[in-house]
Amino acid sequence: MKNRSVCPKCGGPSSLGLCDRCRLEDALLLKTPEAVEVTVCPVCGSHLLRGRWQKADEPLEDLISDAVAGEIATHQDLEDPEVEISVSRKNPTHYLVSVAVRGRFGGLLAEEEKVVAATVRRTTCDRCSRMAGNYYEAIVQVRGSSGPPASFELEESRKIAEARTDLCLERGDRHSFIQETKEVKGGIDLVVGSTQQGRSIARAIQDRFGGSSQESYKLVGMRDGKKVYRTSILIRLPRLKVGDLIMAGGSFLEVRGFEGRRVATTSLRDGRIIYLSEEDSEDVVVAGNRSTAEKGVVVAEDRDVLEVLDPESYRTVSASRPGSLKAGVGEEVEFLRFQGEIILLPPGRGEKVS
Known part of the structure; x- marks a missing residue:
C-alpha cells in the first residue's frame, strides 16, 4: 500500500507539506503601507511625485488611489489577483482607502482586505510660488x-x-x-x-x-x-508681412514668407519665386495686404485681362490677370486697390488653383 501524505497541521490530505487551506490561513495575501501622504498645490492642483511637481488632470481621490496602488504587493502564489481600491473622505485632509484583493490560492478562492490611512498635505508648488512672488x-x-x-x-x-x-x-x-x-x-x-x-x-x-x-x-x-x-x-x-502685395522692379510680388534674412515672394505675372534681400525689401512699395482684399465678380475675360464688376462703383474695371488665376465669367476674384486701379490676386496658399 502506498503512503499518503498528510498535512502536519490539520491531518488532512496534502500532496506535500501543508495543505492549501492551512497554507492560506498562514499566508499574507496583501501587503499595504499603514499610511500614505499626498502633497498637492492648492493653487493649481499639481501634485508632488518622487520629489517633482507634476501637473494633475485627475481628481484628488484618484491621486490618493494611485499613491496607495504604487505601494501594495500581493502574495507570489496568488493566481490571477484582482485588486479593488476605494477612497472615502473623512475630512478635507484625511481619507480612508480600502484595498481588497481576490484570486486563487492553490485550489481555493481567496480574498483579503485592508484599510490604509491617507493624508493630504497642501503646499504651494514652486511654479505658483514664483508667480505669486x-x-x-x-x-x-x-x-x-x-x-x-x-x-x-x-x-x-x-x-x-x-x-x-x-x-x-x-x-x-x-x-x-x-x-x-x-x-x-x-x-x-x-x-x-x-x-x-x-x-x-x-x-x-x-x-x-x-x-x-x-x-x-x-x-x-x-x-x-x-x-x-x-x-x-x-x-x-520686419517691415513686410506675409500676404503683402509689393511693387519691386516694376512688378507686383506677393510676400509668401521669410527664409533667414531673405523675403520669399511670388510674382503675380508668372508665379515665379523671387527672393529679396533685407536691404532690397526696405525700398519696395507696399500696395496692401491680402487680409484686406476685396472681392468682385468676373463679367468678361480673355487670356491676359479680366473685366471685374467693382463692388463700390458697380462699374466694370479692367485688370491684368495673374498667371495662375484661371477664374472665368461669373466667378469671384480677390483684388486690392492701388493708385486708382485694382490689382487682381492669384489664389492664396489655402485656395485651389483651378
Whole structure:
C-alpha cells in the first residue's frame, strides 16, 4: 500500500507539506503601507511625485488611489489577483482607502482586505510660488523695424506666447508662465518665468513673421552661490508681412514668407519665386495686404485681362490677370486697390488653383 501524505497541521490530505487551506490561513495575501501622504498645490492642483511637481488632470481621490496602488504587493502564489481600491473622505485632509484583493490560492478562492490611512498635505508648488512672488527670468520685447508693429501682429504675438508657454509646461518646464504682458512704446513686453520659454516664444514669433532677434543679459543677484542673470530677447518684426502685395522692379510680388534674412515672394505675372534681400525689401512699395482684399465678380475675360464688376462703383474695371488665376465669367476674384486701379490676386496658399 502506498503512503499518503498528510498535512502536519490539520491531518488532512496534502500532496506535500501543508495543505492549501492551512497554507492560506498562514499566508499574507496583501501587503499595504499603514499610511500614505499626498502633497498637492492648492493653487493649481499639481501634485508632488518622487520629489517633482507634476501637473494633475485627475481628481484628488484618484491621486490618493494611485499613491496607495504604487505601494501594495500581493502574495507570489496568488493566481490571477484582482485588486479593488476605494477612497472615502473623512475630512478635507484625511481619507480612508480600502484595498481588497481576490484570486486563487492553490485550489481555493481567496480574498483579503485592508484599510490604509491617507493624508493630504497642501503646499504651494514652486511654479505658483514664483508667480505669486513676481519672479521672472526673461523679457521678450516685440518691436517693429520701421515703426510700431501692427495691432494684429501684437495680438498674434500674444497668442503665440500663450501657446508656447503651454507647450513648454507640457514638456516639463515648470517655470514656464507669463508673469505680465506690458504695452510699451513701440510694441509689447512679454515677461516670462523661464529663459528657455522666452527663447521658444521668440523663435515661434520669428517663424510666423520673420525679422531678427538679439539677446542681452543683466546680472540681478546670487542664488546658492551662483550668479543669476535676467535675459532680454529683442525681436524686431520686419517691415513686410506675409500676404503683402509689393511693387519691386516694376512688378507686383506677393510676400509668401521669410527664409533667414531673405523675403520669399511670388510674382503675380508668372508665379515665379523671387527672393529679396533685407536691404532690397526696405525700398519696395507696399500696395496692401491680402487680409484686406476685396472681392468682385468676373463679367468678361480673355487670356491676359479680366473685366471685374467693382463692388463700390458697380462699374466694370479692367485688370491684368495673374498667371495662375484661371477664374472665368461669373466667378469671384480677390483684388486690392492701388493708385486708382485694382490689382487682381492669384489664389492664396489655402485656395485651389483651378
